[in-house]
Amino acid sequence: MTHSDESRPDPSTESAADVLRFARACRAHESHFDELRGAINSGATDTHLTSVWRQFFNNMEGSSEAALDQHIASLQRQIRDNGVTYNVYADAEGPQRPWSLDLFPLIVDAPDWAHIEAGVQQRMQLLEAVMADVYGPQQLLQRGLLPPALVHGHPGYLRPMAGVQPVGGVHLHVAAFDLARGPDGNWWVVSQRCQAPSGLGYLLENRLAVSRQFPQAFQALKVQRLASTYRALMDSLKNASPAGAQAHIALLTPGPYNETYFEHAYLARYLGLSLVEGSDLLVRDERLYLKTLRGLVPVHGLLKRVDDQYLDPLELRPDSTLGVPGLLQAIRAGNVLVANTPGSAFLESPALLGFLPAIAQALLGERLSLPALPTWWCGERSAMEAALPLLGERTIKPTYPGSSIHPSFDAMLGHTLQQSALDRLAGRIVRQSEEHTVQAYMPLSQMPTWRNPADGKGGSAGMEARSVMLRVFAVSAGRNAQGQPTWQVLPGGLARVAGTSTDIASMQRGGSSADVWALTRGEVDTTTLLPTTLTPAVLAQRKRLVTSRAAENLYWLGRYTERADNTIRLARLALEYLGGEEQSSTPLLQWLTELAQINTLVLPGVPSAVQARRVFERSIIASLASPDGATGVGYNMRALKMAAATVRERLSQEHWATIVRAEEEVFQRCAQLAAQGDYAPNQALRILKDASDHLAAITGAQTDRMTRDDGWRLLSIGRHVERLNFLATALDQSLETGAVDTDGGFEALLGLFDSTITFHAQYQQSRDVAALIDLLVLDRDNPRSLAWVAHTLRGRLAKLAQSPAHELSEMSLQVPSPVRWDLATLCESPADGPVMGPLRTLLKSLCQAAYTVSEDISTTYFTHSGETKQSVGT
Numbered sequence: 070m071t072h073s074d075e076s077r078p079d080p081s082t083e084s085a086a087d088v089l090r091f092a093r094a095c096r097a098h099e100s101h102f103d104e105l106r107g108a109i110n111s112g113a114t115d116t117h118l119t120s121v122w123r124q125f126f127n128n129m130e131g132s133s134e135a136a137l138d139q140h141i142a143s144l145q146r147q148i149r150d151n152g153v154t155y156n157v158y159a160d161a162e163g164p165q166r167p168w169s170l171d172l173f174p175l176i177v178d179a180p181d182w183a184h185i186e187a188g189v190q191q192r193m194q195l196l197e198a199v200m201a202d203v204y205g206p207q208q209l210l211q212r213g214l215l216p217p218a219l220v221h222g223h224p225g226y227l228r229p230m231a232g233v234q235p236v237g238g239v240h241l242h243v244a245a246f247d248l249a250r251g252p253d254g255n256w257w258v259v260s261q262r263c264q265a266p267s268g269l270g271y272l273l274e275n276r277l278a279v280s281r282q283f284p285q286a287f288q289a290l291k292v293q294r295l296a297s298t299y300r301a302l303m304d305s306l307k308n309a310s311p312a313g314a315q316a317h318i319a320l321l322t323p324g325p326y327n328e329t330y331f332e333h334a335y336l337a338r339y340l341g342l343s344l345v346e347g348s349d350l351l352v353r354d355e356r357l358y359l360k361t362l363r364g365l366v367p368v369h370g371l372l373k374r375v376d377d378q379y380l381d382p383l384e385l386r387p388d389s390t391l392g393v394p395g396l397l398q399a400i401r402a403g404n405v406l407v408a409n410t411p412g413s414a415f416l417e418s419p420a421l422l423g424f425l426p427a428i429a430q431a432l433l434g435e436r437l438s439l440p441a442l443p444t445w446w447c448g449e450r451s452a453m454e455a456a457l458p459l460l461g462e463r464t465i466k467p468t469y470p471g472s473s474i475h476p477s478f479d480a481m482l483g484h485t486l487q488q489s490a491l492d493r494l495a496g497r498i499v500r501q502s503e504e505h506t507v508q509a510y511m512p513l514s515q516m517p518t519w520r521n522p523a524d525g526k527g528g529s530a531g532m533e534a535r536s537v538m539l540r541v542f543a544v545s546a547g548r549n550a551q552g553q554p555t556w557q558v559l560p561g562g563l564a565r566v567a568g569t570s571t572d573i574a575s576m577q578r579g580g581s582s583a584d585v586w587a588l589t590r591g592e593v594d595t596t597t598l599l600p601t602t603l604t605p606a607v608l609a610q611r612k613r614l615v616t617s618r619a620a621e622n623l624y625w626l627g628r629y630t631e632r633a634d635n636t637i638r639l640a641r642l643a644l645e646y647l648g649g650e651e652q653s654s655t656p657l658l659q660w661l662t663e664l665a666q667i668n669t670l671v672l673p674g675v676p677s678a679v680q681a682r683r684v685f686e687r688s689i690i691a692s693l694a695s696p697d698g699a700t701g702v703g704y705n706m707r708a709l710k711m712a713a714a715t716v717r718e719r720l721s722q723e724h725w726a727t728i729v730r731a732e733e734e735v736f737q738r739c740a741q742l743a744a745q746g747d748y749a750p751n752q753a754l755r756i757l758k759d760a761s762d763h764l765a766a767i768t769g770a771q772t773d774r775m776t777r778d779d780g781w782r783l784l785s786i787g788r789h790v791e792r793l794n795f796l797a798t799a800l801d802q803s804l805e806t807g808a809v810d811t812d813g814g815f816e817a818l819l820g821l822f823d824s825t826i827t828f829h830a831q832y833q834q835s836r837d838v839a840a841l842i843d844l845l846v847l848d849r850d851n852p853r854s855l856a857w858v859a860h861t862l863r864g865r866l867a868k869l870a871q872s873p874a875h876e877l878s879e880m881s882l883q884v885p886s887p888v889r890w891d892l893a894t895l896c897e898s899p900a901d902g903p904v905m906g907p908l909r910t911l912l913k914s915l916c917q918a919a920y921t922v923s924e925d926i927s928t929t930y931f932t933h934s935g936e937t938k939q940s941v942g943t
Contacts, residue, residue: 102250102253104175125283134531140519144278154167155328175516182589185558193543195432195437199215203415204231224472224474225378227411230400235410236310239305242544246258251511258439259538260422263409267332270329291588319344324346337718349619350368351395352399355398357396362869370406420448426441462484482510542558544557566582621927627771629705633705633709635668640757643689647686651812657814672692691743703736706736710728713725724771782865783869786869789862819845866922880925880929894907
């Protein structure tokens with residue numbers, strides 16, 4: 070559809086704002102369609118902007134260069150604060166980086182969007198018909214409309230699904246189409262994604278971030294909203310599933326190391342789905358279940374983000390750890406809906422695009438209103454002979470991208486290759502003809518982006534035209550009055566912007582994203598994603614639903630949180646006393662040495678603080694964030710972040726952002742110290758102090774802002790197990806070394822227990838050991854006392870085990886009861902025994918209890934999340 074001339078503005082009405090000056094200076098490269106002007110750049114000096122872009126700039130809040138820089142800084146800060154990440158495997162600086170989002174949206178006016186919407190819906194109808202035929206009567210193959218090599222020869226065609234009628238009768242519930250606008254102003258289909266298309270979560274974040282920067286323009290342009298499409302998808306999935314409207318739907322993710330894991334967690338939270346990995350699920354009696362702390366919970370539908378070949382190691386790839394053994398059998402039995410039905414990967418072959426026009430005529434009796442770029446599959450001799458002489462003007466793509474049994478390669482632009490390379494490529498195509506597909510090259514349209522010198526990429530501030538590709542999503546929306554499946558096109562989509570002036574718009578190649586504003590001339594739909602009505606029984610079940618994997622990671626999140634806090638506190642204490650007035654106290658130095666060695670704040674073989682105080686001090690500082698053996702502050706902060714990443718959907722944005730910021734700051738600032746060769750204790754103490762502040766915020770979020778379900782109880786149990794062992798060990802070692810009998814050791818022990826203010830408020834400047842024991846061991850009002858920790862741990866274990874009120878579980882009873890502890894008895898020092906022998910016996914029993922409880926927790930609640938050793942009844 071050619072862009073209408075009516076969008077040409079009246080020059081006399083143009084604003085004199087600075088932003089319009091930038092826009093007039095911004096031009097697409099020659100032969101590219103210019104989104105700003107609604108026409109191809111023919112080289113003429115054209116300062117006119119389309120009406121929609123002029124309206125956007127005129128309604129922009131702040132139009133100066135400084136204001137635009139502030140907008141983009143605010144946008145980037147919001148992305149960082151929300152923890153929006155994208156894993157780039159080729160990134161030398163690490164696989165995880167903040168999501169890249171441009172300031173300006175791609176604006177699609179109402180006529181263009183109506184054309185795109187109708188064309189995508191038609192193509193969805195066609196692809197659904199192709200799926201039904203290929204896994205049914207296969208008339209397309211018999212009539213020669215589809216080559217067998219593109220179906221039976223494609224690794225994405227799954228023979229175990231042949232003849233299977235999917236639950237609800239629909240194969241494709243979500244699909245994405247990559248579109249490009251050509252120099253003629255028309256939109257063309259470049260590729261299609263049907264297995265597990267990504268972007269539905271990222272585009273939500275894009276919309277949230279960009280619309281906040283330009284709220285006035287967002288309202289003035291009548292941008293269509295997104296929520297109703299997501300609502301339609303969820304209603305469709307539930308109504309089509311075996312359990313109907315009350316179905317339990319889960320989102321299947323490969324896990325936190327997947328490149329788009331952020332959006333998996335984001336979508337699960339936004340749509341109200343259980344975020345699960347393959348190890349969370351199992352199949353019993355041809356039905357799918359989720360493993361939770363309370364047993365098996367039925368799952369009626371899966372929105373999958375795992376490629377088909379990994380879904381079931383029993384029937385597909387046997388080396389897959391991402392899928393669920395027996396899942397295909399559960400699908401064949403009609404007991405679970407999977408979106409999309411496994412086996413759609415062959416639709417993603419670029420070669421298929423060349424055959425779809427004829428198939429549309431055969432199946433729909435219609436011409437495709439949204440055309441694809443001309444495509445030649447070289448497996449047909451005539452197509453290969455037509456394509457070979459023009460390779461320098463075409464794009465060359467693999468027919469079976471990502472295949473393990475067919476040669477694969479990155480798409481190549483023929484005009485970027487030397488003649489010798491083209492000759493070699495032509496020879497390879499002749500030898501491996503069916504592996505190659507040739508597609509017409511089309512210069513991508515270009516949209517304005519804002520270049521900020523502060524981003525470190527060089528250049529001056531201003532607008533720059535970059536090539537853009539539009540990904541549009543279609544989702545199932547139930548059935549029409551005739552009982553035929555329907556699809557709803559998400560109004561907008563995800564724009565991918567090339568990182569340079571090239572026509573390769575890829576996030577993995579340094580590109581960025583942009584929000585997409587699809588405009589309407591009618592009323593804006595303000596539907597929100599409200600939850601469907603749930604019965605009391607289903608509500609009660611959902612409140613208890615904590616997967617075994619999530620429970621285990623929450624438990625370790627608690628342990629590493631407490632462990633990080635303990636090591637920070639111990640490292641600060643050690644550095645303060647090593648440089649303080651008590652640095653000549655042998656018992657104190659020996660106590661600090663033993664605690665540092667037990668908690669591996671220093672590497673083995675480092676001389677003790679008694680032998681070489683400065684060497685010991687330097688070793689603590691050098692090992693704060695060292696990856697070489699020490700498991701001190703940095704190690705525990707990183708372990709804390711990794712545990713949190715696996716349960717990110719359960720954490721608030723602020724909680725997650727604080728965890729990320731805390732870990733990054735520790736490693737960055739310690740790296741700066743190491744690079745400078747500066748091991749000054751004062752700088753290290755500042756790093757530890759700031760890390761301690763971050764930990765306080767993290768523990769506050771865990772204590773005050775997380776729902777008190779079984780997952781949180783395990784997090785709390787993990788913290789209390791760690792605290793019980795650490796504090797009991799520290800007190801026992803102070804008795805062993807005699808540090809508690811020195812002034813410095815006495816104060817250091819109070820500091821380690823975070824009880825200095827409380828002690829001196831009650832006992833002033835007393836150094837009475839009995840008073841110390843009363844506060845640190847017996848005081849049930851002190852959250853750092855051993856009695857408080859033991860009592861709380863016993864109660865949490867009983868609650869987790871669902872013991873009756875005022876009764877303790879068997880696991881709870883393994884923790885010594887504070888009720889039986891007595892100050893006089895604990896302070897006894899028999900003539901024939903060690904000093905305070907009863908107290909030291911209690912301390913050792915508390916350490917043993919922490920170990921035993923930890924082992925029992927793992928055995929009772931976590932072992933079944935791995936390989937199943939016995940049958941589990943339903």
